[in-house]
Amino acid sequence: MALILGRKVGMTQIFAEDGTATGVTVLAVGPCVVCQVRKQDQDGYNAIQLGFEDVRDKRVTKPLLGHFKKADVAPKRFLREERLAEEPTHSVGDVIKADVFAAGDYVDVVGTSKGRGFSGTIKRHGFQRGPETHGSMNVRAPGSISTKRRGPLFKGKRMPGRYGVDRTTVKNLRVVDVDADKNLLLVAGSVPGPKNGFVQVQTARTAPVKAAS
Amino acid sequence: MDLIREVEAKYGKKRLPVVHVGDTVQVDYLIREGEKERVQVFNGTVIAISGRGINRTITVRRIVQGEGVERVFPLHGPRVQAVRVSRRGDVRRAKLYYLRDRTGKRTRVKELLGEKVRREAAAIKAADEAAAAEEAAEAAAREAAAAESTDEAEAVEV
Numbered sequence: 001m002a003l004i005l006g007r008k009v010g011m012t013q014i015f016a017e018d019g020t021a022t023g024v025t026v027l028a029v030g031p032c033v034v035c036q037v038r039k040q041d042q043d044g045y046n047a048i049q050l051g052f053e054d055v056r057d058k059r060v061t062k063p064l065l066g067h068f069k070k071a072d073v074a075p076k077r078f079l080r081e082e083r084l085a086e087e088p089t090h091s092v093g094d095v096i097k098a099d100v101f102a103a104g105d106y107v108d109v110v111g112t113s114k115g116r117g118f119s120g121t122i123k124r125h126g127f128q129r130g131p132e133t134h135g136s137m138n139v140r141a142p143g144s145i146s147t148k149r150r151g152p153l154f155k156g157k158r159m160p161g162r163y164g165v166d167r168t169t170v171k172n173l174r175v176v177d178v179d180a181d182k183n184l185l186l187v188a189g190s191v192p193g194p195k196n197g198f199v200q201v202q203t204a205r206t207a208p209v210k211a212a213s
Numbered sequence: 214m215d216l217i218r219e220v221e222a223k224y225g226k227k228r229l230p231v232v233h234v235g236d237t238v239q240v241d242y243l244i245r246e247g248e249k250e251r252v253q254v255f256n257g258t259v260i261a262i263s264g265r266g267i268n269r270t271i272t273v274r275r276i277v278q279g280e281g282v283e284r285v286f287p288l289h290g291p292r293v294q295a296v297r298v299s300r301r302g303d304v305r306r307a308k309l310y311y312l313r314d315r316t317g318k319r320t321r322v323k324e325l326l327g328e329k330v331r332r333e334a335a336a337i338k339a340a341d342e343a344a345a346a347e348e349a350a351e352a353a354a355r356e357a358a359a360a361e362s363t364d365e366a367e368a369v370e371v
Contacts, residue, residue, distance in 0.1 A: 009216045009217060010216075010217045011217075012217050012220060012221055012266065012267055012268070013267060013268060014220075014224040014267070015224065015267075015287070015289060015290050015291050016291075017291060018245075018291075018292075019243075019290050019291055019292035021287065021290070026216060026217055026220050028216060182216075182219070184216065184220065186220065
């Protein structure tokens, strides 16, 4: 298991030898600094806390500033913990770079999806659209939301509302290339969130079985 | 954005053929026939150039047995080995989609002639030769380095 924090840079494509193009997302990850080490006997669980991207002292709250001071690291913008099964071998101040992953690995990428504002049921929940012609007045409306017999609405009835800006995980993306010098990671496929959005890249929890070839 | 350009520079071709909309080109395209690979040449007129960076493609149109055929070639694609311009075209549009509605003699594109074209052609040729020379030099350097390393290995054995 490995975790690294970073930002989404954007997408492009790269060609394979046989001419097929693969859409890839470029992620600028790390270097991340271990800001805290959590141990079973002390905290009730094993984990390391990673920090990404330096930030001015002024930008962090005083409690956090104290936390960074204790660890003797520069204040970071983005902090996340990686849960470990065993006692962590890292110590505070260790640097984690993009080379924790190698080309061919499978990773899960966690990000915050793009905000879409107040969206209707078609965009938000994938409802069907009604006909536009033949006298139909029900084009993008959700339709009936309940019946007299069923009584009032069920909780969780899918309706229009705020959509996006959710924690979203995309699983099992293949790492195409790793550039530890430039702190870049190329993964095949798309990644949630806008460009410059924060992402967590971690070893895939349910890695696909590698092809026999 | 700059990081994207850097990544694309790493994966794309170092030099792209210089083509313009309206040019008549021959595209050398590597195709697979069973087990064998061979180069197929596609002749035609460039009717559109689209995409930026590594996504850049050209759309080439030709008439085969009275039927219009269009193929889109990714310029950075490894299967596209060369794009040779045989004739520059004098056009006023960025996309020549109007050629699709035309048949026979009206599908012709006027040739772009003049001093500027000759100068550009000469510049491209010079750049091509320089690149070829550089590549040859690089290959020679690699070979020399390889030879040296084997020499050393032999010396160690002795």
